Amino acid sequence: MKGKNIKADLPLYGTIIWGLCIESKFEDSKLLLSEMKENGLTANTVICTTLMDAYFKAGEPSEALSLLDEMLDSRIEVTVVTFCVLIDGLCKSGLVREAIDYFGRMPDFGLHPNVAVYTALIDGLCKKNCIERARNLFDEMPKRDMIPDTTAYTALIDGYLKHESFKEALNLKNRMTEVGVDLDLNAYTSLVWGLSRCGHLQEARVLFHEMIGRGILPDEILCISLLKKHYERGNMDEAIELQNEMMGRGLLSGSKN
C-alpha cells in the first residue's frame, strides 16, 4: 500500500487491524498503528478497544494495559465498551482487584457501568469465590435503573451452582420467570449441568425437559454430561429412559441417520 500511493483511511485501518486481531497478529497490528501515525491518522476508540480486547484474550494483559495508558495519554476517548473490555479482561487474567478498582473509577472518566460491565465483574467475582460481593453488585443494578438481562442472571446463577448453593440458583431462575427475562441455551445449560453436578438429578431432569419444551435444544455435551452423572450415581432406570429420549430426539450423534 505504501509504494502505491494509496491512502488508507481510518475505517480501512480499523478493518485490517480488526482482522489481524482475530488471528492474534499483534506485530502486524503494531506496524499498522505506527504507519497510521506516519500518515497523520490517530487510532480511534473502536480500533484501540478492539486491540485491547485481543491482547487480553491472547493472555497479554500488560500489553492491554499499556494500550490503555496510550489511549489516555493521546486523549483518545474511552467509552463504556472500553471499560467493559478492560474489566472483563482483568478478571479473566486473574486481576480481579484491579478490575474492581477500574469499575469504581469509571465516574472519574465521566462514565457509568451498564449491564454488560456489571456482568463482567459479577462473573469475575463469582469465579474468585466472592459470591456475596457478586450478589451485592447484582442487586445494585435495579437501584441504578438497570434491568439485569439473561446474561447477567446466568453469570450469578452459575456462580451459585459452583458454590453448591442450588437453592439460590433456583430462586434466581424463578425470579427470571416472574419478571419476564427469558432463559436461553446458556442459562439452561448452566442450570442443568450445575444441578446435576451438585447431585440434584431430579431437578436437573425437570429443567432439561423444560428447556426442550420451550424449543431450546441442549447440545450433545450437555446430554452426555447429564447421562454420565446418572450412570455415575447409579440412577440406571432414569439414565436409560433419558438416553432413549435423547436418541429419539436426535440429540446424540449417531442417533440420527
Next chain:
DNA sequence: CTAGGGTTAG
C-alpha cells in the same frame, strides 16, 4: 469495526 454468561473427557 469494539463489550458481558454455559458444558465433556481424554
